[in-house]
């Protein structure tokens with residue numbers, strides 16, 4: 001399938017980075033199509049362990065070109081740090097390109113994210129405080145700066161003054177000192193020196209790759225349960241992590257996307273506020289999943305909320321994305337548990353049973369209804385490299401997952417390392 005979107009199927013952190021890293025070798029392009037450095041995509045390979053925030057997870061293959069796409073919001077400061085860390089580890093980053101049309105995330109966006117969150121009290125979203133909401137707000141309000149502006153200095157100067165006038169009004173409202181346009185402009189010049197040569201108009205090469213039937217991976221950030229339109233609004237991010245947005249953010253027509261792979265973790269995790277029906281709080285199961293699965297945020301270090309797999313949410317996300325296949329991750333984390341549960345429906349407070357994801361005010365009130373499956377307490381899945389090497393109970397559990405979602409499993413991951421994933 002020449003163009004495949006790889007997207008999160010739950011509340012983020014499913015292992016998108018590891019799946020993209022494992023599949024990127026034969027790709028002409030890997031394109032991040034939305035989000036910003038709120039992402040933390042972990043990749044473990046021969047170069048070491050990396051938490052990629054902005055750079056596509058295909059970066060480790062010099063022959064694979066990587067693009068930070070037009071749909072992204074890019075903080076040049078974190079991008080430069082990330083490039084330096086990769087280069088220090090011996091990774092050749094000459095294959096990284098940036099869309100000139102991607103939004104530039106500015107220091108005031110980060111400040112405002114933190115201030116808005118603090119001012120929201122109990123209504124806080126629990127954002128990553130990376131400035132994502134304010135940057136996409138400026139994009140929608142049409143006062144955002146774009147990376148390409150770094151190459152047009154007069155234009156940049158005017159646009160920066162206009163954007164900063166708005167940002168400063170809000171900073172002052174929060175009791176902060178206004179930022180200086182001159183200082184930010186100097187900062188932009190320093191960024192231009194470091195990343196200006198990577199800026200491209202992505203359409204000519206992407207269109208060519210598409211017309212040549214070259215393999216292209218579209219890498220999503222986060223997941224549909226935090227989608228701006230279809231997630232549990234307002235407990236969402238400010239972009240659309242669904243595959244539907246992938247061609248917009250990458251620069252492809254909609255019919256270009258041949259396949260959509262949903263990355264599914266065999267249990268649920270989430271960071272931030274909002275309804276997550278199968279969240280186990282701090283009970284024994286939550287602690288097992290959090291410690292064995294190392295479920296601490298790759299970007300903020302926050303402990304992740306953990307719980308059983310939610311097949312109702314998965315079906316919803318699968319429909320919205322049009323999953324054609326699934327990549328299953330973290331099966332090994334369930335090794336040792338005698339009993340597993342899968343949520344197959346929700347119960348409303350009045351007793352009615354529903355099998356769909358309702359809007360947030362109702363979603364906050366649902367109770368999960370579970371079915372039980374035997375675990376494989378005596379066996380380990382970590383060394384399995386084929387379907388038949390998995391314990392029988394693990395195969396049954398995955399077959400049930402497959403049946404509940406109605407989409408075939410194509411890959412199974414049994415550990416974080418590149419080689420710890422196999423195809424079916």
Ligand code: GDP
Pocket residue numbers: 008012013014015016017018039040041042043044292293294298329330331332333413414415416
């Ligand atoms: P992403 O944001 O979707 O790329 O996922 P994260 O990197 O935030 O979180 C996934 C975490 O699980 C990372 O620490 C990965 O190294 C780790 N991981 C990925 N796949 C597996 C797996 O199959 N087994 C185990 N034990 N860890 C995994």
Ligand code: IMO
Pocket residue numbers: 008011012013014038039040041125126127128129130131132133220221222223226235236237238270271272273298
């Ligand atoms: P990856 O790509 C998990 C969550 C935040 C918060 C909400 C909004 O690694 O899966 P934002 O900073 O985007 O305005 O926060 O979204 N969130 C993530 N949760 N993984 C991520 O990225 C996330 N990016 C944002 O915790 O609930």
Ligand code: MG
Pocket residue numbers: 012013014039040041042298
């Ligand atoms: Mg992550």
